[in-house]
Amino acid sequence: MALKRIMHVEDDESIRAVAEIALVDVAGFELLSCDSGASAVAQASDFSPELILLDVMMPQMDGMQTLAALRAIPELANVPVVFMTAKIQQAEKQHYLDAGAIAVIDKPFEPMALGDRLQQLFEQTQMSH
């Protein structure tokens, strides 16, 4: 099943812009970019994303809190979440996976391969369902 709608939550505007080009223009997804966890929680139900790409370090609601808030929305409870982080500590990666993320992508990411990577991760979750 092909991935169509992705919600990207990222406080940094530049990265949101670059990611939009990489995911929309290069990979051809339908994208909702949110600049904060709160905004993501507010819009998520309407957009009903098939995959959520979530930055870890954000002011106010950080990635973990946003994940918890999103999981509290019944229709989003099973949407796969991929974390994106500049932290590279193995222990922390495992922490995010334990919290329910399906993968952690390091920053800087490879923009040309990002779409393929997300597609691949999405397919894995579909197969396992």
Added chain:
Amino acid sequence: MPYLNYAQGWLALAVLPRWSLILLFSLLGFGFNFLRLPLLFDIDFIFGSVFALLALVLLGGKAAIIVGIFAASATVLIWQHPFAWLIFSSEILWLSLRYGKNNQSNLVLLDLQFWLFALPAIIGCYAVVLDSSLQTAVLIVLKQISNGIFNTLVVAVFVAMLQLNKPLSKKLALPEISLRQLVFLTLLSLTLLSGAMPVILDAKKSKAAYELAVADRLAEISAIMALQLDNIPKPSSALLPSMLQPLAASLPIERDYALALVNSQKQFTQLVGQNQTISFKEPISLLAGFAHWKPSSEPLPIQRWRKSRYVFTYPARWQNEAVWLVLEQPAAPVVTELEQDSAQQLVRLVLFLGLTIGISALLSKAISLPLRRIDVASQRIQADLTQQQKTVMPQTRVLEYSNLSHTLAQMSARLNEAFQRSRMMQCELEQQVTQRTEALQQSHSQQNAILSAASDFSIIATDPNGVIQFFSVGAEKMLGYQAEELIGKHTPEMLHRSSEVVNRAKELNAELAQPVKGFRAFVIKAEQEGSETHEWTYLHKSGQAIPVSLTVTVIRDHSGEISGYLGIARDVSELQRTERLKNEFIATVSHELRTPLTAIYASLRLVNSGKIGELNSKTSKLLSIAEQNSERLTLLINDLLDIEKLISGKFVMPLQIQPLQPLLEAAVEGVLSYANEYQIRFSIDVLDPTIQANVNAERLIQVIVNLLSNAIKFSPKGAEIKLVLRVKDHHALLEVTDRGEGIKDEFKPRIFQKFAQGDAASNRNKGGTGLGLAITKELTEKMGGQVGFDSQYGLGSTFWLAFALAEPESCLNDETS
């Protein structure tokens, strides 16, 4: 062993009650006074005092006096006067008072003393009160002296035999016998036996000789009378005395003689004097021969003796008629002779006794004196030793004593030497101990100064049971307790958060598979490994928690036994705070740097991909340079974070036994795009696909990627990089060989150092952070492996990794199956 049986009899006596023994001795003493041993003529020994003396030795003075007084009362019955009783009682009283006092244990000498003192009084008493002649009185006294001393000697010898018998003497509580007394008694007994016996036998012989002479004379007179009787015609009975009296008158007869003629009708005619033996009413039995007649009317034997008569009955014929001539003589003259002899013998005996006692006393003293002197000198040895004086041993001319004296003197001299040596050694030792004590005190105060100076550390020492023995100034400062509150009273457990101790104990319990509890949780690891450093939480007296790093060391004595434990704790709260701050800082920096970098890199990649729009060549080149450098910046940040974690020891790296080939392939995959940029080819040669090692997959890939990146970086365009994975010396060996320019010799020692780049001065900047090989080395060694290189400048380099070979699973299975 008759003596032993005898002795056992006495032993049985010893268990009888005291009063019954006194009674027994009294009765025996009384009875034995009637047992008379005739020694000389009219001199009999009696033995009552033997029991009084035995009572003295065995039962004591009071018992002896009772026995003595009772036993002596027999003499009143024997002699009809109380004087002997008085004398014997005095004798036993004297002995009772003197025996055992002033070391006087020689009964014989004591008794002799008594008689010497009492002699004039007794003689006077007998002479005046009993109206005896002086000679008689002297004789009586001499007899009593010899009898008394004889009895004393008997008892002394008997007691000496008891004293020589170990069990008996112990049972009867008798003292040891001195050599002097033993010699004295032996000499006296032997001398008396050999000297007195002839005197006594001689006395017996002289009585017999006297009586034989009397018998001969009476027989001779009777024979003359019988011869003449034949010449006289037998007259009518009325004329008889007048016919025979002239004849009798012609006989050589003395005044007190009596002669009578007895015819066959037992009628007798008194011819001379008055025959007393035939003056009785009852008929006499006429027996031929000599007889000694004593009148039964006298109660005392000596009186009977004095009034006794010698009788000779001679059978004769007178004109064919059998008649008897009975010739009598009074025994008084013989008694007088015998008494004189007896008195002389008694005097001789007493003199001999006195002499013998004197000589025995002197000899025994002479024999034992040198020994006593040696004994006294020997007792001085100890005192002389302490005063460091030489002990002078007595000189003697007797060989054995001289030898003993000499030996003792030598022994004393050697002892003196040894004693002085030991005293010198003692002095030296004392000096050493003093010096050592001073040194110890100095070292102790130094240690205390050091321990007090280490005020930032808590230093606590315990005994093997964990009880605190030392609590440093630093510990007081850190924990708020005073040393005296804890020393000897508590274990360090009370300074810890109890839940932490319980958890640690559980951990150790599982790890060591043995029960660990309380204080043991602090020391058990240290006991196994010598020392252990562990993070704990101390509790200040106020309750405040203090995170510490505690190093516990086992203190052992010279024999290796644990004598205590030393715990040195460092307050790590500041360190932890700094660490936390650093981590936060690194996380922030990492995030803050990467966020813009992510945007830059992603933008450049998108632009350079050409998917956004066509670029002119110059723009494209510049944007490529920008992209490469943003990529380099990313690597630099990654490397910096890596090296920081490696250095701080925070790197979490679980190891797992796994095949190395897939890791090698993954690493090659990772650098493929980079290699393609420079048209670099790889030749991979895996000699054994089963090669396994205990490694962390992700980190080993990182290490191989580092080596491959370097190889690509330094290889000329289009070159080949050779990878070989093989087994060498039980190790998995991976070699990466490039055809680059190699490493200059001067750089080789620094190649694994941080920020060291071989090409720093080179014209061709290859990029890189200068941390790659340092990280490679750290990671490899953390996984237990080794990294190295062989390189010749101008010819290329070979970098290698080596890990201990892990057994392939198939082999393990073979072994277990």
